[in-house]
Amino acid sequence: MANQLIGACLIGQSGGPTSVINASALGCIEAALSEDCITKVYGAAHGIKGVLDDRLFDMSLEDPKELALMKFTPSSVLGTCRYKLADFLVDDSDYKRILDIFTKYDVRYFFYNGGNDSMDTCSKISSFLQLNNYECRVVGIPKTIDNDLAGTDHCPGYGSAAKYIATTCMEIYRDAKVYGTGSVTVLEIMGRNAGWLTAASALATYKGMGPDLIYLPEVPFDLADFIADTKRVYEKDGDVLIAVSEGIKDKDGTYISTYFSDLAKDTDAFGHARMGGLAGSLANFASTKLDAKVRGIEFGLIQRCAAHVGSLTDIEEAYMAGKAALEAAVLGATDQMVAFERAPGPNYKCNAILVDLIDVANVEKKVPKEWINSAGNGLLQAFIDYALPLIQGETELPKEDGLPRFASLKKILTVNE
């Protein structure tokens, strides 16, 4: 049992929004506010950037009722960032600044809520603090609609995004098939390297109203096969609904989106290729090969913030992850990330466990090949069994004037003396 560590707690949010990132922050903040060994509860404005900029919010000054609404409010209420820390052996200026700020506010508990880039950030900060003999417990709280974090059965944020995608696919299915005059509709769903989100469209197919063809980045994409598949469904059913991951690549690893546009060759700060416009391009390409009305629909960023159709299972698990991180740190955990373990047995149950940050940082978990059909254009029952429990239950987001009542925080900055 570790010694009791007394000091302030700091939580930051990082990376792209999800519907439930605030549920995790709330789980952590509410638990921290009730812990005797925690002297202050800070939120970093825009993640690690807020630390570097000395912009910390005092979370104890918030109205508890507004805080509680964070459970159903999408996208980081504290603000987020995409900021990549250098290797501190190369450049330790950011790390020194972080150490200064942590020392200034006596931060002894640091929680970072994000994806695999964020777990890398956590891990590096913790190493630097240890090298400098600054005692601080660092625990990662997973978050990503992409569901691509290693060491966990699934990620908070995925269930809600999957529920939005499956629901919307069912609605588009109903829309795309009402004219009876023949059509090809291509849906572009997020996911650079892992096809989890696109695979969620198979939940709609499972309910009889989903894509006829589903292409994931896990399977090399071939334009000729795509056209042959599309033609086959078109000739049989008249209307074809297709889901593609933004990150589909050919057998040489070239993004299909780059076939159609030079724009997609851009990369972001992490060296990830930028995506977009693929649905329209593939739909147009299909129209050159078969005489059908075509349409491309990009789900875009709505899929990562559609809290109005959030999964209650996802929301409750996200909250549990934040709470578990705080509780584990108080008991001595550090350099770990909260993860989910699915209990064995016929009924779905999910437990919070801890995994080492170093095993999670910068690793991407993909959809298992054995869950994808042999033609590489659909998902098998094993995926449905995996994903269906994650989308159960409806959000309890309150409404006001018929619209979502999201949290409205005061976000009071600590006074700099």
Added chain:
Amino acid sequence: MANQLIGACLIGQSGGPTSVINASALGCIEAALSEDCITKVYGAAHGIKGVLDDRLFDMSLEDPKELALMKFTPSSVLGTCRYKLADFLVDDSDYKRILDIFTKYDVRYFFYNGGNDSMDTCSKISSFLQLNNYECRVVGIPKTIDNDLAGTDHCPGYGSAAKYIATTCMEIYRDAKVYGTGSVTVLEIMGRNAGWLTAASALATYKGMGPDLIYLPEVPFDLADFIADTKRVYEKDGDVLIAVSEGIKDKDGTYISTYFSDLAKDTDAFGHARMGGLAGSLANFASTKLDAKVRGIEFGLIQRCAAHVGSLTDIEEAYMAGKAALEAAVLGATDQMVAFERAPGPNYKCNAILVDLIDVANVEKKVPKEWINSAGNGLLQAFIDYALPLIQGETELPKEDGLPRFASLKKILTVNE
């Protein structure tokens, strides 16, 4: 009081999907099934095309429980069409065929559920039947997310689309403003000539989380003004959220989308210009004028079928419209459309009335100029007062496996003897 007319009833659905078109059909079908003077209740497969093709479903053979689910099921369950009847003075072949089919099935009540093109179709069919001394009562049931039908306070379908748009704008607002690094996000919302749907984004602004700038087709659009407006908000707030109608035009009436793409010069069967790609084009254009991260998001067809976030007010009114059409026809009404009248007084109340088809056919109702701000880039309180009551209440759509449980009809065709 008209004579009692005994015979079959036929309902068809036409034009683009809405979240509540089936609620209207259900209101009509359920009322018809309980009327003694109505001998049979038919549904036309794919609207007037199903009449021409002699493809009618016998609605009495459906399971009443599945029928009842139509209330919450988006997009035409009977199938729809975009089929323009010729003027019968020029070519009456379609009309003769319709008369034959009506005679064959003894159709004495005809209900057509659609927008202004559909009301034109209704009106022409009724005139032809009268000229040929075939007694049939023809009543239109309004339906359009566009909300552009004349003679009615608002249209069934608009409230649900408006609720989806406002909800999604609030979620995107939260997403677009979390990085704090400056951005311009352009949202493209449906509406060729009338800005009702785009105006619905102002409901999100009213709740403090909506577009900073809203451009409707009712106001001539000027690229220089657009850039000046965007720059002003960008310099003040850092992140800019902009909603534009797909149909914004310049002072000469040229669609702005045609500035960027030749594709938009295509027209559909009704001579309407096809839209799309405007959000991305405007976002890219903005990026050439100011140094900001830009993004274009097209709401696309999800906005017309997002039943999962349907307005209960809209659903109940849509049902009422279908029921009122049937009841009015039984009492003798013909050549009319059901319309909505807003009762005076502080509390919202909507009554069904009848208006003449001829006054509705092919007329488009636009957003009143006096509801738009003087700069032409936002809506005034009068619009909020108009639209807010229409989005109240949540759909009672049942869920199964965490996903919508839509109606599953048998759609049994009448046997042709």
